[in-house]
Amino acid sequence: MISIKQFLPRTLFGRSVMIIVTPLVLLQVVSTWVFYDRHWDTVTRRLASAVAGEIASVIDNRRIFPGEENQDWVFYSAGANLGLRINVRKDDILPNSPRTTGSSTLDELLGNALRERVRRPFHMDTFSHEREVRIQVQLPDGVMDIVVDRERLFSSTTYIFVMWMVGTSLLLFAIATIFMRNQVRPIRRLAAAVDNFGKGREDSDFKPEGSTEIRQAAAAFNLMRERIQRTMNQRTEMLAGISHDLRTPLTRMKLQLAMVGDSPEIADLRSDVEEMEKMVEEYLAFAQGESAEQVATTNVSAILHDVVNGARISDTLIELNAKDRIFIPLKPNGFKRAITNLVNNALLHGKSVAVEVTEIKGAIQITVDDDGPGIPTAEREEVFKPFYRLDSARSPDTGGSGLGLTIARDVIRAHGGDLTIEDSPLGGARIRMRLPI
Numbered sequence: 001m002i003s004i005k006q007f008l009p010r011t012l013f014g015r016s017v018m019i020i021v022t023p024l025v026l027l028q029v030v031s032t033w034v035f036y037d038r039h040w041d042t043v044t045r046r047l048a049s050a051v052a053g054e055i056a057s058v059i060d061n062r063r064i065f066p067g068e069e070n071q072d073w074v075f076y077s078a079g080a081n082l083g084l085r086i087n088v089r090k091d092d093i094l095p096n097s098p099r100t101t102g103s104s105t106l107d108e109l110l111g112n113a114l115r116e117r118v119r120r121p122f123h124m125d126t127f128s129h130e131r132e133v134r135i136q137v138q139l140p141d142g143v144m145d146i147v148v149d150r151e152r153l154f155s156s157t158t159y160i161f162v163m164w165m166v167g168t169s170l171l172l173f174a175i176a177t178i179f180m181r182n183q184v185r186p187i188r189r190l191a192a193a194v195d196n197f198g199k200g201r202e203d204s205d206f207k208p209e210g211s212t213e214i215r216q217a218a219a220a221f222n223l224m225r226e227r228i229q230r231t232m233n234q235r236t237e238m239l240a241g242i243s244h245d246l247r248t249p250l251t252r253m254k255l256q257l258a259m260v261g262d263s264p265e266i267a268d269l270r271s272d273v274e275e276m277e278k279m280v281e282e283y284l285a286f287a288q289g290e291s292a293e294q295v296a297t298t299n300v301s302a303i304l305h306d307v308v309n310g311a312r313i314s315d316t317l318i319e320l321n322a323k324d325r326i327f328i329p330l331k332p333n334g335f336k337r338a339i340t341n342l343v344n345n346a347l348l349h350g351k352s353v354a355v356e357v358t359e360i361k362g363a364i365q366i367t368v369d370d371d372g373p374g375i376p377t378a379e380r381e382e383v384f385k386p387f388y389r390l391d392s393a394r395s396p397d398t399g400g401s402g403l404g405l406t407i408a409r410d411v412i413r414a415h416g417g418d419l420t421i422e423d424s425p426l427g428g429a430r431i432r433m434r435l436p437i
Helices: 012-064 068-082 105-117 156-198 213-262 264-288 300-311 330-350 404-412
Strands: 084-090 122-125 132-139 142-149 296-297 319-323 327-330 352-360 364-369 418-423 431-435
Touching: 012 068, 012 084, 012 132, 012 142, 012 156, 068 084, 068 330, 068 364, 084 327, 105 122, 105 132, 105 319, 156 213, 213 264, 296 300, 296 330, 300 319, 300 327, 300 330, 300 352, 327 431, 330 352, 330 364, 330 404, 330 431, 404 418
Parallel strands: 319 352
Antiparallel strands: 084 142, 122 132, 132 142, 296 327, 352 364, 364 431, 418 431
């Protein structure tokens, strides 16, 4: 079903202009209809009646004052005082059908006036000549040809009214468009600032401007941004203290275990301490989220080459398909950590890994495929939860602590992108990453 919403503008600027233009157009239509129906029709009727009366007066004068001299004087007076150019063709008869016909308002009004005033057979031509109207009247002794200037049958105020109406409408529309553009610009700046903040990019040039409501929204956004940044800074500082407090006893435990000696029990304790230290480091990296790092225009291909080259020390086959230069704004260290987690996770579960980068509209897409056992569809969202692992026993021999994918998605979403899991053409899992340019 066709809806009227399909034809309405989608932008605020377009809708605002439509709100201004629609009443303006309706006003012009009503004004034009009233003008043509009342003023133009009335004025034209009166002008046509005056011309018809003048023609009837000339015919009467010619009949009352016969003779060639009197006729010449009557025609001369009509031309000098009334603007009628008259000529009589002796013994001529009008044809049965008119030479030129028309259906305009002028034809109708002038025809009615001639029938009412002259009361003789006539033909009129209102179309053949641009500046003249020709009228032929049948007389007893011939045909009278009358030429009337078209200006005598038209009111010049018609065109002046239309020109003023159109001109003022265009001027008002231009002024309204300028004002509306100035009102919409702060909203676009606010939307850009919100988008940049969502992607982790700073927008130091943003400041509240525009109408009172837009300034209130911008001020509320600034307060929200400050609260979020303050919360993130407080969390980072708190976790830095926790990191120091946890690392100190872990380091002391490692030194004490090193001094005890070697035994199966001591080896198990050392393994547990190392696992605890690894889990603490991963948890702190996840909680901090690289929040202090600044966004910079970075070559994504260079980071991918570094990660893939570093992963080639293992026995797993890994391939990279990417252009040499793909620059986008991002946090380099956070992005590299996310890619490293994805590649290491693929290397952990598969024997063959393929990394590919493609450019799509407004974004880049990175896929990491492996030929491992894959991830069940029901658990593809669960694996992004902190410390969630497909291995319910959480054995350290089968992988990390369950934060790799969580950190990767957290980093990518902080850049305004997203991370999803699909079936891989290699038979395992495909991690699809999208980053806005």
